[in-house]
Amino acid sequence: MPKLWNETIEAHRRAVRDAILNTTAELAAEHGVRSVTMSQIAEQAGIGRATLYKYFPDVEAILLAWHDRQITDHLGQLAEVRDQTDEAGERLEAVLRAFAHISRRSRGHHGTELAAFLHRDERVARAQQQLHGMIRDLLAEGARTGDFRGDVAPDELATYCLHALTGAAALPSDAAAERLVTVIMSGLRDAEPAPTGRRPTSRHESHGHHSSGDSEH
Template sequence: MPRLWNETIEAHRRDVREAILMHTSALVVEHGLRSVTMSQIAEKTGIGRATLYKYFPDVETILLAWHEQQIAVHLEELAEVREQAGEPVAGLRAMLEAYANISRQSRGHGDGALMAVLHRDDRVGHAERQIHRMVRDLLAEGARIGVFRDDVVPDELATYCLHAVTAARALPSEDAVRRLVMVIMSACT
């Protein structure tokens, strides 16, 4: 009986935490970072302020937890896309398209203040390094089998690819993203 009770309590805590993250991100997108208060979050989530403070000390901490969750989802998605593609050329194309679309979709996630808060955290840098390693490893594998250029170090070529793909933030459509990725891919072969 105690084990079932503990599992029920843990499930409830996870549900409350998820609701807090979801409602906070929605409030920030709707009103801007500086306009959202802990009282608004508690009300929107349907919990008391005291309960909210048991989970998080402030709005910024909630947003960082939400962002960390988003990063983990994106990294999983990129790894899955890479694995499903199989060989290096298809893997690189799929990863770059997925990453470009993630970048393109995230451009509307709030104001500049929100982006400054979320991107000063080292978790973003860690995620970027993981993505860089994934791309670099694909390029190295492709260079070994002769499908990618070998006159540029894979680490440098990965840096080029990832910087080039950031242009997707300004693109109007997924078709434009695919064209951008084709240009990037042509530099790799």
């Protein structure tokens, strides 16, 4: 069989599989996981039931495959964003912003029941570990270059970032998510030192200064 023919068949299979995944996720989000049937999926996707069963045994398997594709795509997006610049601070901020926006979009696409079903997926824990490692490595790199604070372990700061970003899913707009990331980034950096040679004056010193000024007059 010619190579081109093989590639055409494989492309067709990918297209059918993607149609099945997308259709099932949409039905589950709209009607609830338990109400979706294989017959509905086949009809909506425009394929026969026999064809559908060649790809997946049941609705749950389809949803898990859809979720696996989502996770893989999201991690790929974050890695791509991370690699667009060399500076650790910019790389981390880009990753956090991208993750915040992904969290908001995912919440909008998932019904409550679907989200609860997918949360049990062991792939979620693995993806979180990968993301934690990505953020931790960027924090460690930034600590070495002075971009981020060195008084807290990168592993702990990565946990802080991820916990803080869980709030992004409930925010009302992308602008609100951007503001959250700005606050997080501020917390990752050392406090700005006071300008050299200047320090806040106490009320006593301030009073003494005015007194001496009065005596000059």
